[in-house]
Amino acid sequence: MNISVVIPLLNEQESLRELHDWIARVMQSNRFSYEILFIDDGSTDGSWETICALAEENEAVKGIRFFRNYGKSQALHAGFRMTRGEVVITMDADLQDNPEEIPGLYNLITAQQYDLVSGWKKKRYDDILTKNIPSKLFNWAARKTSGLKLHDFNCGLKAYRKEVIKNIEVYGEMHRYIPVLAKNAGFTRIEEKIVQHQSRKYGKTKFGMERFIHGFLDLITIWFLSRFGKRPMHLFGALGVVMFLIGFLSAGYIGIDKLYKLYHHQPTILVTQNPWFFIALVTMIIGSQLFLAGFLGEIILRTKTNNDRYKISDILNVDVRKEEQKEGQDNIKNSIPG
Known part of the structure; x- marks a missing residue:
């Protein structure tokens, strides 16, 4: 299969058929x-009924x-697990x-051999004060922190090689940083493509100003x-040793x-009256706590188990066992030295 299109959604019934x-x-x-692949993230407006109707008309759907709204990252994670295409498009x-x-986007992945191509909405049709300016500040901070020279980290329109989405974990609210997750996983051929942005036709945005704080x-x-x-x-061990x-x-x-x-018979004060006593006491306690935090972090990291972060209510046209078996085979292949 050439392409898998993964579409997370929440209450978008009006736009789905179009x-x-x-x-x-x-x-x-x-x-x-x-x-x-539509992922209904707990819609309450009849979006699922529309998806069911589309699936009856088109077997590719x-x-x-x-069961409820878990968030876009969890929706993408579930979609990525079920995809079969060589190139995965999210929108x-x-x-x-x-x-x-x-x-x-497909040609950039297949012909240019990029791992990930991220869309850049250079011309936006959003409110300047509530979206455009905060988005520019957010993307500037993301560029400085991650080292990736992308203009629009949060653009939903992206293309991936299958190997990328099968080897990254999208959790929490990390969908904004999938290019960073891919880079950290070793997929460094990341490119950006200017894409057309359109004004919203139906309904209203599901994201408010709080998304930038969370971002x-x-x-x-x-x-x-x-x-x-x-x-x-x-980190914690080094800081702990320094403080101690x-x-x-x-x-x-x-x-x-x-x-x-x-020794020189000079007047002295009680140790507890010396300000250095409290500096020594506090820094040694903080140092010990930081060291223990690092030690516990290492233990947790080595004993943690991955639990599902969402519960699926219904599945259409997806053979879960087949996809899980194929995913397991791909993981085995990836673990064998080249």
Whole structure:
């Protein structure tokens, strides 16, 4: 199969049929073999019924339905697990992403051999104060932190080689940083393509200003995890040792100063009246706690088990056992030295 289109959605009933018909026209005109995988992230407006109707009309349509709203990252994670295409395209369901971009993205992956191609909505049709300006600040911070020279990290329109999405974990709210996750996993051939952005035709956006606050917090998280996620002792242990040494040296200074004054018969004060006593005490306690935090982090990292972060209610046209077996075979192949 050439292409898998993964579309997470929440209450987008009005746009689904139009989006499906548009994607199908593009695929048929380019003679692509394809599948369209809709992930219903707990919709309450009849989106799932529309997906069921589309699946009856077109066997290429598949669906996953969550019991409740778990978030876009979890929806993408579930979709990535079920895809079968050699190239995976993600896009939003609100018709702001243009399906006509799919052939260009596909060619960049197959002909140019990129691992990931991220869309760049250079000309946007969003509110300047609530979306455009915060988005520019967010993308600037993401570029500085990650080292990736992308203009639009949060664009939903992206293309991936199958190996990329099968080897990254999208969790929490990390869908904004899939290019960073891919880079950290060793997929470095990442490119950007200017794509057409369209104004929302139906309904209203599901994201408010809080998404930028969450985005910056997630940016700090992914920076930390990319540097110390596999070796927390390197950060907490190092800080703990430094703090403990400061406390130990401060305590040594107190002792030497006390002995010096006693030897020269100079007046002395109680140790607890010396401000260095409290500096030594606090820094040694903090140092010990940081060291223990790093030690516990190493233990947790080595004993953790991966649990599902969402519950699926219904599945359409997807053979779960077949996909899981194929995924397991791919993992075995990837683990065999080349």
